[in-house]
Amino acid sequence: MQLQTKDTLATLHLDPRTKLYLLIVGNVALFLAPSLLYEIALVVCVVILGILVGAKRFTVRMAAVYAGMVVLHIIGTNYLTGTLQIAIVTFTVFIRKIFPCAMLGGILVSTTRVNEFMAAMNRIHMPKAMVIPLTVMLRYFPMVHEDWGYISDAMRMRDVAPTVKSLLTHPARTVECIYVPMMMSALKVADELSAAAVTRGLENPKPRTCLQEIHFSVADAVCFILFTLFMSVSIWLKLKGGAG
Structure with missing residues (x-):
């Protein structure tokens, strides 16, 4: 990603x-x-x-x-x-x-x-409790946006468009086919990023390096x-x- x-x-x-x-x-x-x-x-x-x-x-x-x-x-x-x-x-x-x-x-x-952001925040001695959530946020929104595109493309093949008109004319189907999968995807992305943060050692107290x-x-x-x-x-x- x-x-x-x-x-x-x-x-x-x-x-x-x-x-x-x-x-x-x-x-x-x-x-x-x-x-x-x-x-x-x-x-x-x-x-x-x-x-x-x-x-x-x-x-x-x-x-x-x-x-x-x-x-x-x-x-x-x-x-x-x-x-x-x-x-x-x-x-x-x-x-x-x-x-x-x-x-x-x-x-x-x-x-x-992400590496630029973390290195810059470490330069100003920002607490880890603030740096880690901000760093995860930087990756969260692009990944959710990418998943939204995939879900929208898949639903258009089933004649379900993520539009206001579709929500008004077929509210139940639109929510079921687009917004529910989007919510599940957002939760999954949050879990994956949390696991990735731990794996990459974002909580490591040692000073970080940046190329x-x-x-x-x-x-x-x-x-x-x-x-x-x-x-x-x-x-x-x-x-x-x-x-x-």
């Missing part, structure tokens, strides 16, 4: 510690964004980052969904009224806040190898400063607005 699913045309390599920092700081900045334009500017930076580090396909797809939510939000705000407006605007605001965070998380998962050099670069510094600036401005504007 290959964890790293990034495109081959990656022009930027960031330290795993930088990616984890950007994930945390980016989430804070997004949830505290004072305006839609400010939020869009931050998302544009995330999209550019995702393309540069090699997660182009994933980033473009997520950006397209986010753009659709922004358009729907503008339509709901300016052209709808009453209960429908409240429902549409509330839904789009929720999705707008979640998708960029998921985009940052997806970039971290798809462009970071790939882990270090900060100019790109790490630029991303660090840019996202910290976004978060600082978001917090400052939020406090200023609250004080006013």
